[in-house]
Amino acid sequence: MLIDSHAHLQDPLLLPEIEEILKRAQEAGVQTIVCPGYDLESSRAAIDIAEKYPQVFAAVGIHPGNLTDLDRNVWDELADLAQHPRVVAIGEMGLDYVNGFPDKDKQQDVFRRQLELAGKMDLPVIIHNRESHADVLNMAQAIGQLPKGGVMHCFSGSAELAEEFLNLGYYISFAGPVTFKNARRLPQVAASIPTKRLLCETDSPYLSPEPYRGKRNEPARVIHVAAKLAKLLDQELEDLAPILTANTKTLFCI
Numbered sequence: 001m002l003i004d005s006h007a008h009l010q011d012p013l014l015l016p017e018i019e020e021i022l023k024r025a026q027e028a029g030v031q032t033i034v035c036p037g038y039d040l041e042s043s044r045a046a047i048d049i050a051e052k053y054p055q056v057f058a059a060v061g062i063h064p065g066n067l068t069d070l071d072r073n074v075w076d077e078l079a080d081l082a083q084h085p086r087v088v089a090i091g092e093m094g095l096d097y098v099n100g101f102p103d104k105d106k107q108q109d110v111f112r113r114q115l116e117l118a119g120k121m122d123l124p125v126i127i128h129n130r131e132s133h134a135d136v137l138n139m140a141q142a143i144g145q146l147p148k149g150g151v152m153h154c155f156s157g158s159a160e161l162a163e164e165f166l167n168l169g170y171y172i173s174f175a176g177p178v179t180f181k182n183a184r185r186l187p188q189v190a191a192s193i194p195t196k197r198l199l200c201e202t203d204s205p206y207l208s209p210e211p212y213r214g215k216r217n218e219p220a221r222v223i224h225v226a227a228k229l230a231k232l233l234d235q236e237l238e239d240l241a242p243i244l245t246a247n248t249k250t251l252f253c254i
Contacts, residue, residue: 002226002241003032003248004219005173006092006126006153006201009056010035010045013205013216021218022053028220031055031245034252036092036126036153038063040074043081050086057254059089059126061114064096064107075113082121088252090118091126092153095136108139115143118150124251125150127170133157137164145169151251154203158185159192166197171251173199176209176217179228191232195243199251200225 004025008014014021025033035050036059037043043060050058060081062074082090093114095107118125127150129136141164149169154177155162162172172193178186190198200222202209208217209224230240248254 001029001031001245002200002222003034003245004030004202004204004222005034005151005199005248005252006175007033007035007204007219008038008042009033009049009204010037010042011205014218015045018049021220022055025219026055028223030219030222032057032248032254033219034059034088034248036089037061038092039066040077040081043078047081047084047086057088057252058084058086059091060087061091061093061126062110063092063128064094064111065101067102067106067110070110075117078114079117079121082117082123087123088254089124089126089150090114090121091150092128093125094128095130095132095139096128097131104135108135111136111139112143115139115146118148119143119146122147124148126153127151128153129157133161137161140165140168140170148253149251151199153201154207155189156186157189159189162189162193166194171197171199171247173201174225174229175201175203176207176213176221176225178232179209179224180213181210187228187232190229195233195235195240196247198229198244199248200229200244
């Protein structure tokens with residue numbers, strides 16, 4: 001049995017078929033799914049899904065790509081949503097310095113506010129990091145070790161960066177890119193992570209693993225990520241899967 005630690009079931013590419021998607025996940029041995037929000041609307045939707053389906057838990061947060069029309073009321077509502085009993089984390093949050101994303105100062109302010117909120121709410125964080133490794137680390141270090149820690153979702157950094165986050169009490173999660181045929185550094189990084197701090201995810205509907213690369217992703221395919229991690233760690237999937245599941249349950253208290 002496995003847990004998909006990050007899947008956007010509320011996404012328009014998945015929500016219309018959610019019944020079939022959850023059925024396929026169950027048939028594949030995926031017992032639980034964590035569904036993070038990326039703005040207030042999607043955070044509310046994640047909670048709605050988690051209320052309806054007992055195998056789904058929600059996270060609430062503001063993604064760095066969704067920073068328009070934010071006002072002070074956003075933080076009050078996000079704090080209210082975080083108190084819902086089906087919410088297990090704050091996120092997806094973080095920094096993204098790819099061209100076209102909001103300015104860095106605004107991203108950093110929103111990221112910092114959510115790190116602080118997680119500390120106040122006693123919840124772990126789900127961190128997005130793309131082309132922003134140094135600033136994400138510096139901000140996480142400035143806040144310090146959070147009471148409930150967090151996870152570096154869909155990790156794409158170096159082994160050295162991973163070690164810095166491990167020292168802050170974070171878990172490291174890998175998604176489809178670790179399976180890609182042209183992946184060079186990332187598999188080596190994954191092999192360096194202690195199994196007790198390792199998670200797997202799909203980031204559905206994005207980043208489908210091999211052999212489905214380029215197609216819409218869904219939680220059932222987390223098995224391919226877990227299998228790749230097992231191969232990299234020279235373990236049997238049957239041995240690694242319970243560890244990945246236990247790690248996810250520990251982080252999210254589920």
